[in-house]
Amino acid sequence: MSELKVSEHVVTLKRGNAKSLSSTYVQAMRGRKLADAGAVRIGTGEAQLLAVEAGQVFLAPVTVGGQIFDVVVDTGSSDPWLVTPDFSCYNPSTGEPEAQADCYFGTPYDPSLSANYQRIPNENFNITYADGETLNGDMAYDTFSLGGITVPRQKFGIVDYVAWYGDGYSSGLIGFAYGTLTSAYQGNDPSQDRRGGTLIYNPLFVNMYNQSLIAPIFALAIDRDPNNGGLLALGGIPDIPHSPNWTSTPIQSVGFFIGTTTPAYEFYTIESDGFAYSASQSTQFNVLGTNNPLKVPISDPETVIVDSGTSLVYAPADVAKGVALAFNPPGYFDKDTNAWYVDCAAVPPVFGVSVEKKIFYVNALDMIIPSSRDLCISGIQSNNGGLTILGDVWMKNVLSVFDIGASMLRFAAREFYPMDYPSVPVAT
Structure with missing residues (x-):
């Protein structure tokens, strides 16, 4: 097993009060059996987490293309995605168009302000949640920095069609689950996307350790203190009081990649x-x-x-x-x-x-x-x-x-x- 080292980079955490974010992939699928779950798409460093009180959504600051955003940190999904300034907002329940403010996003990502932005042709980003929420848009590359760790060409979704229950703070999301849950599809028309047709790519954290920027470890210490949110440690663990006794258990795979003996993982x-x-x-x-x-x-x-x-x-x-x-x-x-x-x-x-x-x-x-x-x-x-x-x-x-x-x-x-x-x- 990987050696557990304490991170040298500690950021004081804070909590914000806002409308709760919608269900994550896992929440949207919790009414399904595990075997059917995939049928619905849904150095070291520490990043500051901002806990949104009502929904316990945890946000961290990320820099993308020189712009700083608060994004949801989610271990139940994989994609990094951000909303764009010209997004169209729709009511998840009725499908009717609404004002952008009704989707409750934070500051949008503006590709025109980035020197490294590169749109990926003939690919689209498409997630549909079981509760009616939908996100569509393009796929692109840009430079991502989280917790003092920079990935120069990170693939991510740029969302311009939004049916979403936002929290008033976040501009998007960074998923920390495996790449088998990513939501990129071939083509430019989301209506033509088919289940099982996703283009698997490396999420942000996977690129961090694949590029030897950190050890392949991250840790979460979620705080109940109303003045704090918690700690996300990349490549190690946060320096907090805890028992010296560790319990380790295998992450269960969902099968094997076709034609190989390599285990395939989705959720933790x-x-x-x-x-x-x-x-x-x-x-x-x-x-x-x-x-x-x-x-x-x-x-x-x-x-x-x-x-x-x-x-x-x-x-x-x-x-x-x-x-x-x-x-x-x-x-x-x-x-x-x-x-x-x-x-x-x-x-x-x-x-x-x-x-x-x-x-x-x-x-x-x-x-x-x-x-x-x-x-x-x-x-x-x-x-x-x-x-x-x-x-x-x-x-x-x-x-x-x-x-x-x-x-x-x-x-x-x-x-x-x-x-x-x-x-x-x-x-x-």
Whole structure:
């Protein structure tokens, strides 16, 4: 495995309040089984992250063609893309044209201001989300700089057709998933694009390590502090308090490239031993599967996706129900919104995710999510029989290392924050 070195470049992070960004690829597909997920397209350095409160969307500053933008950092997608000044805005629900301001983008990317911009002929950028959002445009090259690391000829999407729920800050997105999820197509007419016809290319992070600019590692430390967003470390890990004990688990491939024995990867998918949850703060869990009557068994093993672009944890229905009912007072299910609601002042249960026989617990502060002025939802919701996703509710409690070189994910428990109600044990 790759050596974990602390990054020398630390940037103070901040949080901004705005309208939440739309679902990422993984969120849009969470109602589908993993096998069908791909059918819907959806040195060292540290970059500043800006957390958009309502949707837990994390933004980082990137320089493209000499212009500086805030972009969404997303481990559930792969493309880098930016919106252009002359984009057309459409309502994702109705398809009706709207004013540009209604798409809520930040500063657009202007190709005319870049000395290195180069449009790629006979290629188009095309993403359609399951919730009706669509992005179309051209493919191009330009110089990208993120976290003090510069890639001179990065391929990316230039978006001029937008049906999008923006956040008011971001001008686009940088995906950190594998190149098999990129969304470039042959030709200039997006209406002629066909499923499975994507032109795979190297995302920004892949180019960084392919060009030996950094080690093939990035790390995420998402912060729950309302004054902070978190840290994205490129080529190493951030210098933050965490357990010295690391748990490593293989990233699961989705098959092999045609005619080769090379594994093909899409999302950051791992095998979990199951979920541990109980209303009692003193519960001991049995992660080894032995018949120990003094310990509570965990749920069945699950294939899970680790995704920073998803706010909540989406678990099997029985787990989401069990967790909600273990709140004090118990939560309730609302059929209209298809969500588990809890009292905003409730005492959360113990909840954790077991990886390689080690439970990583979620801080009680992360278990209750405000959904309106007087209502709160459980941080653990049903996946409706589809993908199981470990989103920010869980990721705030671990230092997540994406070791691409070794095809492993590595986790260390982070320091446990104080709270007003009985504390939950932390994995060490």
